[in-house]
Amino acid sequence: MPPDHNLADYVDAPTAHRHGGPLRVGLGGPVGSGKTALAAALCRTLGAEYDLAVVTNDIYTTEDADFLRRNAVLPDDRIEAVQTGCCPHTAIRDDITANLDAVELLEARHPGLELVFVESGGDNLTASFSYGLVDVQVFVVDVAGGDKVPRKGGPGVTASDLLVVNKTDLAPLVGADLDVMRRDSATVRGDRPTLLISLREDPAATEVAAWVREQVRVRRLQQG
Amino acid sequence: MTAALLTLADSRLPAGGHTHSGGVEQAIAAGHVHDPASLAAFLLRRLTTAGAVTAGLAAAATTRSSSGRHRGHVPSPGARSPAGSSSGEPPAPASSELVAALRHLDGEADARTPSPALRAASRQQGRGLVRVGRRAWPSPVWDALPAAPHHPVALGVAAAAGGLTPRDAAAAAAYLSVSGPATAAQRLLALDPLTVAAVTARLAPAIDAVADDALRDGLPADTDPLLDLLAEVHATRGDRFFAS
Numbered sequence: 001m002p003p004d005h006n007l008a009d010y011v012d013a014p015t016a017h018r019h020g021g022p023l024r025v026g027l028g029g030p031v032g033s034g035k036t037a038l039a040a041a042l043c044r045t046l047g048a049e050y051d052l053a054v055v056t057n058d059i060y061t062t063e064d065a066d067f068l069r070r071n072a073v074l075p076d077d078r079i080e081a082v083q084t085g086c087c088p089h090t091a092i093r094d095d096i097t098a099n100l101d102a103v104e105l106l107e108a109r110h111p112g113l114e115l116v117f118v119e120s121g122g123d124n125l126t127a128s129f130s131y132g133l134v135d136v137q138v139f140v141v142d143v144a145g146g147d148k149v150p151r152k153g154g155p156g157v158t159a160s161d162l163l164v165v166n167k168t169d170l171a172p173l174v175g176a177d178l179d180v181m182r183r184d185s186a187t188v189r190g191d192r193p194t195l196l197i198s199l200r201e202d203p204a205a206t207e208v209a210a211w212v213r214e215q216v217r218v219r220r221l222q223q224g
Numbered sequence: 225m226t227a228a229l230l231t232l233a234d235s236r237l238p239a240g241g242h243t244h245s246g247g248v249e250q251a252i253a254a255g256h257v258h259d260p261a262s263l264a265a266f267l268l269r270r271l272t273t274a275g276a277v278t279a280g281l282a283a284a285a286t287t288r289s290s291s292g293r294h295r296g297h298v299p300s301p302g303a304r305s306p307a308g309s310s311s312g313e314p315p316a317p318a319s320s321e322l323v324a325a326l327r328h329l330d331g332e333a334d335a336r337t338p339s340p341a342l343r344a345a346s347r348q349q350g351r352g353l354v355r356v357g358r359r360a361w362p363s364p365v366w367d368a369l370p371a372a373p374h375h376p377v378a379l380g381v382a383a384a385a386g387g388l389t390p391r392d393a394a395a396a397a398a399y400l401s402v403s404g405p406a407t408a409a410q411r412l413l414a415l416d417p418l419t420v421a422a423v424t425a426r427l428a429p430a431i432d433a434v435a436d437d438a439l440r441d442g443l444p445a446d447t448d449p450l451l452d453l454l455a456e457v458h459a460t461r462g463d464r465f466f467a468s
Contacts, residue, residue: 012359082243082467083464083466083467084243084465085242085243085245085408085411085466085467086412087242087411090242091242094236094242095236095238095239095240095241097238097239097355098240098243098352101240101348101351101352
């Protein structure tokens, strides 16, 4: 670097917290892995504890938002759907403008908001959220996608704050070995947690909800 | 021209542009755009109508924001300050004159955008550009803008804050009026990206001509009823990829 250049002129001073608003939790993962079902389960389980809202990123329609509304998981004014211009991973990582608009709209509408779930459109194993958009992210894969998915890795599997392996009830039907998935996840993820769940058997998503509660608690401590 | 123009017109600038198709999604649905030739015709038509209007508004916003003591304050890495920056002095607050001038331009943009869907799309993109522009080129001129200004007005302010000229702002507006829709068409029709790049590249003289015209006295007021109608129909659809 030339001697007359100062890095502080190029980079904004880091702040302890991006904002004082709600905890933002990203829910990502491949098509059909159960992102919307998990969002619905978390809203049902946590809706009475926290002031919460959801942003959906459907690829083509407002189907996910409609699903949440139909199931009366949340009132209409707590669900916002954004269009992603044929590029769901761009909208959650490379240019998060539409999602920030939606989150800020929900924050303005509900000043006491404590928790926002941002559900990505179904994408591939390389899709992950920008930490400019979310504070923590959950990546959802399912057993029916094959027990080799954790081994294949990708940013969602390896670097997400929580990996959820859904549909464990299907393991015997599709010939998936849950021990292999558990072991491979631990190998590629190091200390980051993995939960193997079945939303069919536990519609309350008990373990995932407990993880979210812990994230809210930690954030409150950090905010003082 | 400075390198700031390249950043401002870069499709990867995270200002939300990638979620808008500039009408091309509905033009494809209606059968108007279906191959590279029909895409080129659509882009040329858009450039000389909506593009010309946004170029004029952007240039005017840069002129207003750069005048007098409100000249854009350019962040100056290192000891060497770029010409035009008020090094050592705190940036002057946005004056009420500038607030009024930009509000007037915002109204002019409203008057030139009969479609409510297009007005909403323009303000949505303006808000996105303000968000990233404030971070990229800190300046008091941003405070003179309303919360969600029309995109060309925000673009003109961004140009001023980045130390660019009105002609630069006009060029960026004209270029952006075709680059976004070209990419959208490429995605929706699975066109050969090399073909689409060539179409966009060959529009350069037409883009330059629109940018030159934008500097003449008086704001352009070209309209294209087809774009307005496409936007209104598009906004009613539940099955769209793009916000506009």
